[in-house]
């Protein structure tokens with residue numbers, strides 16, 4: 738499947754009413770990738786919230802979150818019932834028990850394949866970073882990353 742077809746299939750999962758929850762194990766690659774998803778879904782979904790479950794303590798991660806205004810929220814502060822599309826990015830559902838409470842509609846990752854049961858799966862184990870994959874999505878969607886997204 739080429740990038741254009743992939744993007745089309747990805748976007749087909751959302752309507753203008755979709756409330757999307759992106760769940761990440763926050764590190765710079767995951768944060769940057771989740772922000773790219775949010776950007777790609779701008780005007781394609783009603784709401785996109787990025788939630789993380791790990792405690793973010795490393796100063797570089799904190800600086801990145803502040804600098805990029807990524808709007809990250811803590812997973813235990815979100816109510817699953819407020820969302821209807823679930824995305825996991827830069828991880829697969831079996832990577833952490835915190836992911837296990839969700840049935841994901843989208844899995845986008847670059848780690849070795851271990852879990853690919855979802856309506857939309859894009860796992861490229863030959864990529865060094867998930868954000869590299871997302872750069873391709875942005876390009877395919879003809880989006881120039883904003884300064885903040887590019888910084889991420």
Ligand SMILES: [Mn+2]
Pocket residue numbers: 766767827847865866867
């Ligand atoms: Mn990664």
